[in-house]
Amino acid sequence: MQLTSEDSIEISTFQWPTGFYADAGHVGLKKTDDDLGWLVSKVPAAAAGVYTTNQFQAAPTALTKETINLAHQLQAIVMNSGNANSCTGVQGIHDAAAMQQATAEKLGIAPNLVGVASTGVIGEQLPFNQINQGITKLGLTKTASVTKAVLTTDTHAKTITVQCLIDDQPVTLTGFCKGSGMIHPNMATMLGFVTTDAKIAGEQLQTLLSQTVNQTFNQITVDGDTSTNDMVVVMANGQAGNQALTPTHEDYPTFVKAFKLVLSHLAKEIAGDGEGASKLVEVNVSGGYNELEAQQVAKAIVGSNLVKAMIFGNDANWGRVMQAIGQTTAHVDLNGVSVWINGIQMVKDSLAVTYHEAAVTKTLAQKTVTIDVDLNAGKSTGTAWGCDLTYQYVQINASYRS
Known part of the structure; x- marks a missing residue:
């Protein structure tokens, strides 16, 4: 055991x-x-x-x-x-x-x-x-x-x-x-x-x-x-x-x-094990106004097709994460959001910070990708899980009955 x-x-x-x-x-x-x-x-x-x-x-x-x-x-x-x-x-x-x-x-x-x-x-x-x-x-x-x-x-x-x-x-x-x-x-x-x-x-x-x-x-x-x-x-x-x-x-x-x-x-x-998936994606949100909103934001990020495609392509495009946050109705400190990908901070106070893009690209190739977000709007947390969006997803569903 x-x-x-x-x-x-x-x-x-x-x-x-x-x-x-x-x-x-x-x-x-x-x-x-x-x-x-x-x-x-x-x-x-x-x-x-x-x-x-x-x-x-x-x-x-x-x-x-x-x-x-x-x-x-x-x-x-x-x-x-x-x-x-x-x-x-x-x-x-x-x-x-x-x-x-x-x-x-x-x-x-x-x-x-x-x-x-x-x-x-x-x-x-x-x-x-x-x-x-x-x-x-x-x-x-x-x-x-x-x-x-x-x-x-x-x-x-x-x-x-x-x-x-x-x-x-x-x-x-x-x-x-x-x-x-x-x-x-x-x-x-x-x-x-x-x-x-x-x-x-x-x-x-x-x-x-x-x-x-x-x-x-x-x-x-x-x-x-x-x-x-x-x-x-x-x-x-x-x-x-x-x-x-x-x-x-x-x-x-x-x-x-x-x-x-x-x-x-x-x-x-x-x-x-999402259809065609090559990576497990975990999103952890802190600083939520309440637990419901923190969970809402976490799921919005992991469910965004733009984020999923970004992760599939090993593209360190943190703007995809920001747009997913902004599409929700959750309370957000618009000038105080922070974002990390696999422990590498990319955003602080809603602005880009200096990071080595090659390092982020390399870490995105891992089987598990973790995105951490601080909304700076409270003390609640939320977590969601998903996967990347691959070419194989379309292939599987185009022939599901075949």
Whole structure:
């Protein structure tokens, strides 16, 4: 295990928390690779979710939101890639419900304990017979195969396992997600799943997820597009044996830190794996009027196509950063802004400072580029993550259905 900066929290090798199982298989929704899978808890688990704000919310997304909102409880989530079941009308609604029902029957549980998640091409009807046959073949294993079954244009599975002590009991949090294009969460433009054996009430879990998402998944962008299908779902089955976590629990801050670590890691994994991306970009804003404005500015910078192109071209053009700041409605000291790229100061008091351009150009060629900005308008901070804009992004999306 690798000890993090939080002494009571460890990043571990991938493993499912106590009482969780998973499996995946190939049913032909994609040409190759697994494209159907599930997550299953031994017992009903507290559940929480956040969902895309795109007006054309896909049938499985709407169904899962409705299911979780009933009692903040799930025992399983069935998921597929290769077909989004979005913009598919009444038939799409029926197919999402049929996936839920088929999964419930296979597991011998109530349908209202099953969530459904789909991702892939929009506007094509779901081949339910293939899905149904695949569900009957899924088992209860401890493999990580489901983490790959949801991938579309991703280059790799995105996973993390974190362990901490709650009431002197080892608690495990394991998360995975998919996301590479259509990334501009509000919420959530990806599929993300977090499992934990901690004991926490569903409503409390929902509050924690909603709060943490604003600092993590909602602070990444790849292309400014918000998808129709996406969600982040958390399940907590209480099998670790701890006392129920509430804000007054002595170890609640530890769990919150571990939870944020999971979501932050997955968010950065998505940003770094943006379609065609060659670099991960992190923007840190200080001197914000308030936290909301600091986050707004950070995301505006990382989401600017001019900034993204600048970074791809290793061009030390700090004016791109200034224009991105100026496009926001945030409070800014117009005569007091400072900008650093990979630790090299380029702007002070909103004016250029002497720097070696060759040094900045060289540092921009690194796999990770960090931009620090001081707005000099307050004491709040914000962070956002994204990637550069490459020729390959256009190539990938020009042939997405091919």
